[in-house]
Amino acid sequence: MINEDLRQSDIPSLDIIQDFQLIENQPSHVAIIMDGNGRWAMNKNLPRIDGHKAGIAAIFPLIDVIINSNIEHLTLYAFSTENWNRPKSEVDGLMGLLEEAIMKETDSVHEKNIKINYIGNTKRLSPNLQKLINNSLEITQSNTGLTCNIALDYGGREEIIQAIKNIIDDNIKSVDINETLINQYLYTANIPDPDLIIRTAGEQRTSNFLPWQSVYSEYFSTEILWPDFKPNDLLKAVQSYSTRKRKYGKL
Numbered sequence: 001m002i003n004e005d006l007r008q009s010d011i012p013s014l015d016i017i018q019d020f021q022l023i024e025n026q027p028s029h030v031a032i033i034m035d036g037n038g039r040w041a042m043n044k045n046l047p048r049i050d051g052h053k054a055g056i057a058a059i060f061p062l063i064d065v066i067i068n069s070n071i072e073h074l075t076l077y078a079f080s081t082e083n084w085n086r087p088k089s090e091v092d093g094l095m096g097l098l099e100e101a102i103m104k105e106t107d108s109v110h111e112k113n114i115k116i117n118y119i120g121n122t123k124r125l126s127p128n129l130q131k132l133i134n135n136s137l138e139i140t141q142s143n144t145g146l147t148c149n150i151a152l153d154y155g156g157r158e159e160i161i162q163a164i165k166n167i168i169d170d171n172i173k174s175v176d177i178n179e180t181l182i183n184q185y186l187y188t189a190n191i192p193d194p195d196l197i198i199r200t201a202g203e204q205r206t207s208n209f210l211p212w213q214s215v216y217s218e219y220f221s222t223e224i225l226w227p228d229f230k231p232n233d234l235l236k237a238v239q240s241y242s243t244r245k246r247k248y249g250k251l
Helices: 004-009 014-022 037-043 048-057 059-066 081-085 088-111 127-140 156-169 179-185 231-242
Strands: 029-033 073-080 115-119 147-154 196-199 218-221
Touching (some): 014 059, 037 048, 048 059, 048 088, 059 073, 081 088, 081 147, 088 127, 147 156, 156 179, 196 231
Parallel strands (some): 029 073, 029 196, 115 147, 196 218
């Protein structure tokens, strides 16, 4: 089960929420590559699955801060297409944690007016997990607050390949293909591109995450392992973003 003590101990303070509200030039869409769960567990001589439990628990205090900021979209990289190559026991354990989290947290998320969205190929997931996903989508679809996008069985290259296949299947002429059209065929149709992408655990690669959508995203990398990433760390990332001038290729 998700460690409730850990989750409760990380409830963000009013000061953190107020600090967020004082930041000018906040990103509208923040995406996070949540890396380091396994290393966090190994450092504590715990099974890797405990790292994933702590990683899920780390999400909720951040959401409590974000819903009081100007951030409108949050995208979390939960499981990549490449993660299927991990040991079956780890994959099965992680899928079980995802099922548990969706079952336990959907009502709470709904009460906070958060809209849940999933991007990725959910057809490869278990029937039960697909059912839970569809249920959470149905419950929260009319909510008007933060949109939380869960990238689940997501791979950027696969997303683009599937978009190309669907464009061909729809008999669209090459002369009619442009960026706007391709955007409409991606998993992220109707979702704005991320302004800020945060990666934890010190890695400097993008790991097949939103390659089309991130061409002009700002990046923030931190050595902090994901389960140890706290609201104050998110605040530092947003503060860093707020000082940058985005040129989009212009002067």
